[in-house]
Amino acid sequence: MDISKEFEIHKIKGGVTAPKGYKAAGVACGIKQSGNKDMSLLVSERAATAAAVFTMNKMAAPPVHLSKKHLEDGKAQAVVINSGNANACTGEEGYGDAIKMAQATGSALGIDPHDVIVSSTGIIGVPLPMEKVEAGVKDAAGKLAVDGGGCAAEAIMTTDTFVKEYAVAFELDGADVRVGGMAKGSGMIAPNMATMLAVITTDASVPTELLKKMLVSAVDKSFNSITVDGDTSTNDMVALLANGESGVELTAAGADVFDSADVFQAALDEVCIELAKLIVKDGEGATKFIEIDVIGAAGNEDAKKAAMAIANSNLVKTAFFGQDANWGRIVAAVGYSSAKVDASKVDVYYGEEKLVENGRVVSYEEEKVTEIITAKNIKVTVDLKIGSGAARVWTCDFSYDYVKINAEYHT
Amino acid sequence: MDISKEFEIHKIKGGVTAPKGYKAAGVACGIKQSGNKDMSLLVSERAATAAAVFTMNKMAAPPVHLSKKHLEDGKAQAVVINSGNANACTGEEGYGDAIKMAQATGSALGIDPHDVIVSSTGIIGVPLPMEKVEAGVKDAAGKLAVDGGGCAAEAIMTTDTFVKEYAVAFELDGADVRVGGMAKGSGMIAPNMATMLAVITTDASVPTELLKKMLVSAVDKSFNSITVDGDTSTNDMVALLANGESGVELTAAGADVFDSADVFQAALDEVCIELAKLIVKDGEGATKFIEIDVIGAAGNEDAKKAAMAIANSNLVKTAFFGQDANWGRIVAAVGYSSAKVDASKVDVYYGEEKLVENGRVVSYEEEKVTEIITAKNIKVTVDLKIGSGAARVWTCDFSYDYVKINAEYHT
Numbered sequence: 140m141d142i143s144k145e146f147e148i149h150k151i152k153g154g155v156t157a158p159k160g161y162k163a164a165g166v167a168c169g170i171k172q173s174g175n176k177d178m179s180l181l182v183s184e185r186a187a188t189a190a191a192v193f194t195m196n197k198m199a200a201p202p203v204h205l206s207k208k209h210l211e212d213g214k215a216q217a218v219v220i221n222s223g224n225a226n227a228c229t230g231e232e233g234y235g236d237a238i239k240m241a242q243a244t245g246s247a248l249g250i251d252p253h254d255v256i257v258s259s260t261g262i263i264g265v266p267l268p269m270e271k272v273e274a275g276v277k278d279a280a281g282k283l284a285v286d287g288g289g290c291a292a293e294a295i296m297t298t299d300t301f302v303k304e305y306a307v308a309f310e311l312d313g314a315d316v317r318v319g320g321m322a323k324g325s326g327m328i329a330p331n332m333a334t335m336l337a338v339i340t341t342d343a344s345v346p347t348e349l350l351k352k353m354l355v356s357a358v359d360k361s362f363n364s365i366t367v368d369g370d371t372s373t374n375d376m377v378a379l380l381a382n383g384e385s386g387v388e389l390t391a392a393g394a395d396v397f398d399s400a401d402v403f404q405a406a407l408d409e410v411c412i413e414l415a416k417l418i419v420k421d422g423e424g425a426t427k428f429i430e431i432d433v434i435g436a437a438g439n440e441d442a443k444k445a446a447m448a449i450a451n452s453n454l455v456k457t458a459f460f461g462q463d464a465n466w467g468r469i470v471a472a473v474g475y476s477s478a479k480v481d482a483s484k485v486d487v488y489y490g491e492e493k494l495v496e497n498g499r500v501v502s503y504e505e506e507k508v509t510e511i512i513t514a515k516n517i518k519v520t521v522d523l524k525i526g527s528g529a530a531r532v533w534t535c536d537f538s539y540d541y542v543k544i545n546a547e548y549h550t
Numbered sequence: 551m552d553i554s555k556e557f558e559i560h561k562i563k564g565g566v567t568a569p570k571g572y573k574a575a576g577v578a579c580g581i582k583q584s585g586n587k588d589m590s591l592l593v594s595e596r597a598a599t600a601a602a603v604f605t606m607n608k609m610a611a612p613p614v615h616l617s618k619k620h621l622e623d624g625k626a627q628a629v630v631i632n633s634g635n636a637n638a639c640t641g642e643e644g645y646g647d648a649i650k651m652a653q654a655t656g657s658a659l660g661i662d663p664h665d666v667i668v669s670s671t672g673i674i675g676v677p678l679p680m681e682k683v684e685a686g687v688k689d690a691a692g693k694l695a696v697d698g699g700g701c702a703a704e705a706i707m708t709t710d711t712f713v714k715e716y717a718v719a720f721e722l723d724g725a726d727v728r729v730g731g732m733a734k735g736s737g738m739i740a741p742n743m744a745t746m747l748a749v750i751t752t753d754a755s756v757p758t759e760l761l762k763k764m765l766v767s768a769v770d771k772s773f774n775s776i777t778v779d780g781d782t783s784t785n786d787m788v789a790l791l792a793n794g795e796s797g798v799e800l801t802a803a804g805a806d807v808f809d810s811a812d813v814f815q816a817a818l819d820e821v822c823i824e825l826a827k828l829i830v831k832d833g834e835g836a837t838k839f840i841e842i843d844v845i846g847a848a849g850n851e852d853a854k855k856a857a858m859a860i861a862n863s864n865l866v867k868t869a870f871f872g873q874d875a876n877w878g879r880i881v882a883a884v885g886y887s888s889a890k891v892d893a894s895k896v897d898v899y900y901g902e903e904k905l906v907e908n909g910r911v912v913s914y915e916e917e918k919v920t921e922i923i924t925a926k927n928i929k930v931t932v933d934l935k936i937g938s939g940a941a942r943v944w945t946c947d948f949s950y951d952y953v954k955i956n957a958e959y960h961t
Contacts, residue, residue, distance in 0.1 A: 198885030198893045198909065228881055230894070230910040263878025264911040373882050453864070457953055467674025470639055471784050474609030482609045483641070498609065499641040500675040542868055542950050 142397060142405040146309050154304030156288035157319035158342035160184040160384030163287035165294030168275025170223035170261070170268060178275030179220040179294035181338060182248055182283055187382035188344075189215035190351040191256065192358050194375035200227035201234040202257040203374060205241065209253050213347030215380060216254040218338050219244045219276060220295050222323070225334065226259040226267045227373040236267040243273045247280035258376050260297055260323065260334045292321035295336055299323050303417040307406050311399050316343050316385045318406045322414040324421075334372040335362060337414055343403055344383030353404050354379045361411035364443070364532045365419050365450075377411075419533045424540025427459050429533065432520045433478075436528030441478040443530035445521065448476030456537030459517065464508045466494045473521055481525055488520040553808055553816040557720050561824075565715030567699035568730035569753035571595040571795030574698035576705030579686025581634035581672070581679060589686035590705035592629040592749060593659055593694060598793035599755075600626035601762040602667065603769050605786035611638035612645040613668040614785060616652065620664050624758030626791060627665040629749050630655045630687060631706050633734070636745065637670040637678045638784040647678040654684045658691035671708055671734065671745045671785050703732035706747055710734050710832055716824040718817050722810050727754050727796045729817045733825040735832075745783040746773060748825055754814055755794030764815050765790045772822035775854070775943045776830050776861075788822075830944045835951025838870050840944065843931045844889075847939030852889040854941035856932060859887030867948030870928065875919045877905045884932055892936055899931040 142148070156163050163181045170177040191210055193203050209215065219240060226233045237257050245252030259267065282290075292302045306319030324335035345353070358377050389399045420428050431449050436442035449455055452472040458465035466487050473480055487495035490511040494503050511517060553559070567574050574592045581588040602621055604614050620626065630651060637644045648668050656663030670678065693701075703713045717730030735746035756764070769788050800810045831839050842860050847853035860866055863883045869876035877898050884891055898906035901922040905914050922928060 196882060196885040197891040198881050198896070225878075228878060228906065228910050230908070233910075263881065264906075373878075373885060460953065467636075467639060467784075470609050471607060471674065474607040474784060480608040485609070495639065495675075497641070499639050499644075537953060539950050539953050542871065542948060542953060 142402055143409065146402045148307050148309040148406045148409060151306050151308045151317065153306045154288035154292050154319045154321040155181050155338055155340045156285055157306035158317035158340045158384070160342055160382045161340050162283040162285055163291035164279040164282040164284060165287070165290030165292070166275055166278045166282060168278060169271045170221055176290065176294035177221055177223045178272070178279050179291040180244065180276065180279035180283065181218040181291055181340070183216050183380055183382040184384065185382055186214050186216045186254055187380040188213055188347045188350050189256070189378065189380045190347065190354045191376055191378040192354060194372060196373050198228065198373050200225055200259060200373045201229060202226055202237040202259045203376065204234065205237040206256045206258065206376065209241070209256060214254060215256050216250050217244055217248055218256040218258070218378060218380070220258040220260070220336065221267070221272060221275065222295050222297050223261040224259060224265055224267055225261045225263050225374050227263040229264065229266055232266060236269055239269055240272055240276065243276040247277050256378050258336055258374065260295065260336055260374050263373065288319065288321065295321065295323040297323065297334070298423060299421055301421060303414055303421070305410050305413040305417070307409055309402060309406055311387045311402060314385050314387045316387050317341065318410050320410045320414050322418060324418040334374045335418060336375070337362065337377040339377070339379045339407065339410060341381045342383065342385035343381055344388040345381040345403070349389060349400060350379060350381055353400070353407055356404065357407045357411040360408055361415040365415045365534065416533055419535050422535035424538040424543065425535035426538055427515055427517055427536040429459060429517045429519060429535060430531065431534065432518070432529070432531050433523065434520065434529045435522040435524045435526060437479040437526040438528040439530055440528070442528040443532070445473050445476045445478040445523065446530045446532040448472040449519070449521070450532045450534035453537060456534070459512070459536035460538045462512050464489060464494065464512050466500070469519065469521065470495060478523070479525060480523060484524040486522040486524065490518055553813055554820065557813045559718050559720040559817045559820060562717050562719045562728070564717045565699040565703050565730045565732040566592050566749055566751045567696055568717035569728035569751045569795070571753055571793045572751050573694040573696055574702035575690040575693040575695060576698070576701035576703070577686055577689045577693060579689060580682045581632055587701065587705035588632055588634045589683070589690050590631040590702040591655065591687065591690035591694065592702055592751070594627050594791055594793040595795065596793055597625050597627045597665055598791040599624055599758045599761050600667070600789065600791045601758065601765045602787055602789040603765060605783060607784050609639065609784050611636055611670060611784045612640060613637055613648040613670045614787065615645065616648040617667045617669065617787065620652070620667060625665060626667050627661050628655055628659055629667040629669070629789060629791070631669040631671070631747065632678070632683060632686065633706050633708050634672040635670060635676055635678050636672045636674050636785050638674040640675065640677055643677060647680055650680055651683055651687065654687040658688050667789050669747060669785065669787050671706065671747055674784065699730065699732065706732065706734040708734065708745070709834060712832060714825055714828040714832070716821050716828070718820055720813060720817055722798045722813060725796050725798045727798050728752065729821050731821045731825050733829060735829040745785045746829060747786070748773065748788040750788070750790045750818065750821060752792045753794065753796035754792055755799040756792040756814070760800060760811060761790060761792055764811070764818055767815065768818045768822040771819055772826040776826045776945065827944055830946050833946035835949040835954065836946035837949055838926055838928055838947040840870060840928045840930060840946060841942065842945065843929070843940070843942050844934065845931065845940045846933040846935045846937060848890040848937040849939040850941055851939070853939040854943070856884050856887045856889040856934065857941045857943040859883040860930070860932070861943045861945035864948055867945070870923070870947035871949045873923050875900060875905065875923050877911070880930065880932065881906060889934070890936060891934060895935040897933040897935065901929055
């Protein structure tokens with residue numbers, strides 16, 4: 140049974156301010172030389188339960204360390220994010236600046252600074268311009284609005300070419316419940332380093348431990364299916380706030396039938412997956428969106444390893460940009476992944492068209508394959524035929540513009 | 551003490567036919583549409599001891615499986631390599647074709663086909679055109695020459711832009727001993743898939759087990775320091791033949807002083823390292839050659855992991871192409887590598903110029919750094935300052951032409 144359909148989880152307009160009880164704003168405070176928005180502020184009317192997943196990078200930036208600390212009590216009321224400067228590799232001074240950013244937010248909003256999640260994205264190694272930051276926080280606090288989600292989403296962009304928001308609504312116990320989110324990130328072609336940020340809000344009431352568990356599960360299916368686990372930037376974060384304003388409290392009964400937590404998980408998954416897909420679609424220089432399914436693997440983990448090896452191969456990506464059905468590069472990537480593979484069993488499909496059977500090429504309809512690979516959205520399926528493990532990941536192609544964007548992005 | 555200097559190991563002209571008792575040839579037999587040379591043949595006057603290191607890819611091509619089998623007895627007399635077609639993902643028919651290629655070589659040379667090492671590189675999934683292959687082997691056998699090493703090296707090229715040869719000579723027990731080699735490979739920017747082939751010859755006499763051990767050691771310091779271990783193409787191979795024509799027999803006494811095996815190892819290392827560097831310099835679209843030293847690591851393995859993370863980062867590579875001192879991307883790569891890292895200790899140098907100290911940027915001379923990063927050869931050193939492990943790897947930058955070459959290379 141499809142929970143999404145059964146409970147009519149449906150897309151609604153907006154992002155982080157789509158759920159009840161949230162306000163947001165995004166302003167320009169001069170961190171970015173371009174004059175574009177660079178200070179994003181999100182506030183919940185009341186303290187919310189909160190959880191976050193952070194980068195595994197050992198060079199994690201000061202705001203990551205501070206936010207982890209602030210989330211130790213499982214609650215938060217505001218998220219402040221600046222773009223244009225990552226406050227990374229800035230040492231103790233950087234940690235002090237992150238604290239000042241939380242304090243400025245706390246005093247502008249009249250809340251405890253420990254209830255502020257702080258995040259930064261942009262250039263590494265340059266101290267935050269604190270005067271601008273503090274003025275920006277104050278300015279944003281004065282512009283908070285219930286329809287400010289879009290501005291907040293705009294203010295976290297770096298090399299992103301469009302604003303990334305998504306929200307859904309559904310009914311639980313007769314009440315309207317909503318989940319909304321914003322994200323930034325566009326470096327999918329080099330997933331191991333591009334900073335990825337996402338903030339998700341809900342007006343459901345969720346106990347902290349359950350919230351954490353559900354976030355980890357959703358992130359695994361979404362943001363961690365467009366990037367390699369553990370290969371993260373210095374600033375990555377996905378944060379989730381639940382303020383309970385809908386009046387609906389989640390329960391996880393662990394029964395055979397769906398409980399409210401299952402429905403909420405489905406809604407949270409959808410928001411995270413759609414935001415993750417938007418990041419891929421905004422891949423630096425991307426011209427194609429590629430969905431990779433690996434099935435028949437020894438286990439789900441093996442399937443993901445094989446799918447990620449394909450999704451991360453520069454040669455596979457450039458072949459898609461060249462609109463060439465270079466299945467050989469896909470097969471080779473599967474072969475060097477650490478997944479269990481029997482070379483004499485591997486099948487490869489482009490769309491519905493089988494190109495490889497039992498590890499070798501079969502005669503296929505050139506015209507159909509040409510039609511598939513010249514489309515903007517491409518689906519690749521690899522069937523390892525040794526088990527029932529499966530995984531789905533998303534990636535984009537690799538164009539001249541990727542090199543251009545990343546070579547010209549100067550420190 | 552420096553063995554190379556002590557024993558006057560010096561570079562000489564030529565490649566695989568520089569050592570005594572070898573002949574080689576390279577001809578065009580029509581596998582490549584361009585009409586360029588595509589059949590390479592190397593023969594030793596007498597059966598040699600032989601060892602090889604092959605791809606770990608689970609989709610390894612039929613010639614890899616055949617050559618492994620032929621090397622089980624630790625000897626070989628000829629190496630036949632075609633370029634333009636990898637004979638990969640060609641199933642049992644492909645294995646049959648690899649056998650036919652060995653048989654054609656054996657009958658053309660009047661030697662046992664089991665003493666023939668077979669290799670193929672080029673497009674995946676297309677059956678070898680056996681008529682052309684067999685005619686090519688015959689043609690090459692008729693053109694074998696003691697100065698044919700260059701032609702043989704030319705005939706193994708695919709996207710390579712120049713021939714890769716290197717040879718050294720030194721004196722042992724009063725006799726002249728030589729080690730020579732040829733290589734192909736240019737896809738360093740996508741090291742995980744570009745086929746890399748190398749054939750090394752020597753006129754020393756080396757017992758099989760010792761030969762194997764020394765080859766593994768040399769490959770680790772050279773070809774495996776430009777590519778990620780285990781992330782290999784379907785056809786990678788490094789083969790080493792020792793025919794004893796110099797009259798010098800290696801002994802490994804395991805004594806405190808250098809024995810002949812130590813000297814030979816130094817010579818073999820030099821040949822492998824120089825060939826590996828040539829592959830990097832011919833990186834697809836490369837404009838810069840980058841040497842990365844990681845020192846002060848918890849161990850040598852950790853050092854290599856960190857160095858490889860830097861060397862394989864698309865963002866680091868595009869930054870070098872853009873001639874930007876983006877040390878932040880280097881620090882981030884070190885952070886997501888699986889090496890043990892203390893964020894508050896990391897130092898980063900470009901050339902002799904320190905840019906990062908204890909994990910954060912220091913004030914450095916902009917002009918000096920600009921001079922360093924606009925040069926063609928760049929040296930980066932990362933000091934983790936937690937132990938004495940060290941590793942050196944080589945890589946190149948990432949330019950528009952990488953995308954062009956790999957997007958336009960059609961199946």
